[in-house]
Amino acid sequence: MTQHQTAQTMKPATAAKKLGVYLDATPADFREGVVSRAELNALQTDPPEWLRDLRRDGPHPRPVVAAKLGVSISGLARGGVTEALTTEQIEALKAENPEWLRKERETQAEVRKESVRIKEKRAEEAEKAARAERD
CATH class of the missing domain: 1.10.287 (Helix Hairpins)
Structure with a gap:
C-alpha cells in the first residue's frame, strides 16, 4: 500500500515570520493563501522583487x-x-x-x-x- 505525502503548509503569518517581513506589507495573494514548505524555500532561495523591497526598506x-x-x-x-x-x-x-x-x-x-x-x-x-x- 502506498502512502500519499501531502505538502506541508503554513499560515501566511508563519511564513512571513520565517521570512523576517511584516505580514501586512506583503502582497494580498501571499496574505490570503497558504504557503507550502517548497514555496517558502523558493522565496528564501530566490526572493521576488516585493520580498527584496520589504527586507531592504x-x-x-x-x-x-x-x-x-x-x-x-x-x-x-x-x-x-x-x-x-x-x-x-x-x-x-x-x-x-x-x-x-x-x-x-x-x-x-x-x-x-x-x-x-x-x-x-x-x-x-x-x-x-x-x-x-x-x-
Whole structure:
C-alpha cells in the first residue's frame, strides 16, 4: 500500500515570520493563501522583487526593528515603539538617539555580558565535574 505525502503548509503569518517581513506589507495573494514548505524555500532561495523591497526598506516587524536598533522587543515597547517601522524610520531613530534608546542599548549590552558570564561559568563547572569524574 502506498502512502500519499501531502505538502506541508503554513499560515501566511508563519511564513512571513520565517521570512523576517511584516505580514501586512506583503502582497494580498501571499496574505490570503497558504504557503507550502517548497514555496517558502523558493522565496528564501530566490526572493521576488516585493520580498527584496520589504527586507531592504520595510516596514519591518518588531523583532527586526529591535535587532536593527540593538535592543530587545520589550525595550521597543518601553520606548513606545509598537508599530512596524521602515528602514528610514529606524535610521532616523538611530540618528536622533533618544534617551530611551540609549538606556535600552545599555540594558541589552548588560544582558549580553551576563549571558556570556553565565555560559563561561557553566563551562567551567562542567570542566571541573569532568575532571572530578576522571580522578
